[in-house]
Every structure is written in structure tokens, then in C-alpha cells.
Amino acid sequence: MGEKITDGQPRTYFDCDKCPAFCCAIYERVQVTKRDVNRLAKHFGVSYEAAEKRYTKIDRSSGERVLRRKQDTIFDEVCMFLDQEKRGCTIYHARPAVCREYPARSRCVYYDLLQFERNQQDDVNVLPLVQITFREVKEK
Numbered sequence: 001m002g003e004k005i006t007d008g009q010p011r012t013y014f015d016c017d018k019c020p021a022f023c024c025a026i027y028e029r030v031q032v033t034k035r036d037v038n039r040l041a042k043h044f045g046v047s048y049e050a051a052e053k054r055y056t057k058i059d060r061s062s063g064e065r066v067l068r069r070k071q072d073t074i075f076d077e078v079c080m081f082l083d084q085e086k087r088g089c090t091i092y093h094a095r096p097a098v099c100r101e102y103p104a105r106s107r108c109v110y111y112d113l114l115q116f117e118r119n120q121q122d123d124v125n126v127l128p129l130v131q132i133t134f135r136e137v138k139e140k
């Protein structure tokens with residue numbers, strides 16, 4: 001998801017080019033707004049309705065409009081726009097706002113996890129396959 005860091009940009013401690021794209025895989029819901037659908041429609045040269053139908057769906061549990069997903073070679077599923085070999089976004093300039101903002105801090109926890117496990121396992125090629133789910137719990 002990230003861009004190359006150039007002078008003037010805040011320093012970051014992760015390198016998306018060296019990551020299998022956890023963020024495009026482990027979140028089942030990548031939320032899209034009307035503006036995001038418009039951007040997709042423009043990018044692919046199709047109508048708003050066609051873009052909405054082809055690239056998004058309504059998530060049953062949350063009722064949100066999200067990007068469609070597909071089977072992956074590493075994780076169970078990933079965003080339909082991930083290049084599964086290069087592990088990069090195929091619609092970088094047309095990606096949704098949530099993708100642009102992520103991880104919204106100087107560190108990426110999944111990149112840290114990757115480096116941590118590669119050190120722990122003493123293997124520069126090992127991939128920790130993690131999944132994340134969210135559950136509401138009531139405070140006692």
C-alpha cells in the first residue's frame with residue numbers, strides 16, 4: 001500500500017514492497033464510499049452502477065459496502081485488486097480512501113510482526129500467517 005519515501009515525507013518504519021500485503025488480506029471488509037466507487041468507475045471507464053456491481057458488494061454482517069475479494073495464493077482470501085505475485089495494489093491511484101490512510105502512523109504492526117518472526121525463526125523467508133477478527137465485548 002505504501003509509497004516510496006521521499007524528502008519532506010514523514011519517516012516510516014515499514015516497507016510495503018517487502019511485505020506480502022497483510023492489510024489487503026486480513027481485513028475482510030475494505031469499506032468503500034460513493035467517492036471511492038466514483039474513482040473506480042473513472043479508473044476503469046465504466047458507469048458508477050457498473051463499478052459498484054463489479055468491484056463492490058454489501059457485507060452481510062455490517063451492512064457496509066466493501067471491495068470484493070478473491071482466493072489467494074498465500075492467505076485464504078485477498079482484495080480482488082491485489083496482484084498475487086508482486087503483492088501490490090493494481091489500482092494504486094484509484095484505491096479507496098481507507099487504503100490511502102492505512103496504517104496512519106509511522107509503524108505498521110504487521111510489518112513489525114513479519115520482521116519479529118523472521119528474527120525469531122532465523123529465517124528471512126518465513127511468513128507468519130495471521131488472521132484478525134473483531135468481537136464486541138461489554139465492559140463489566
Ligand code: SF4
Pocket residue numbers: 001002014015016019020021022023024102103108109110111
Ligand atoms: S501490512 Fe503494512 S507493510 Fe504490509 S503492505 Fe500493508 S501497510 Fe504495507
Ligand code: SF4
Pocket residue numbers: 001023024030067079080081082083088089090091092095096099
Ligand atoms: S484496493 Fe489495493 S490497497 Fe486497497 S485492499 Fe485492495 S489491493 Fe490493497
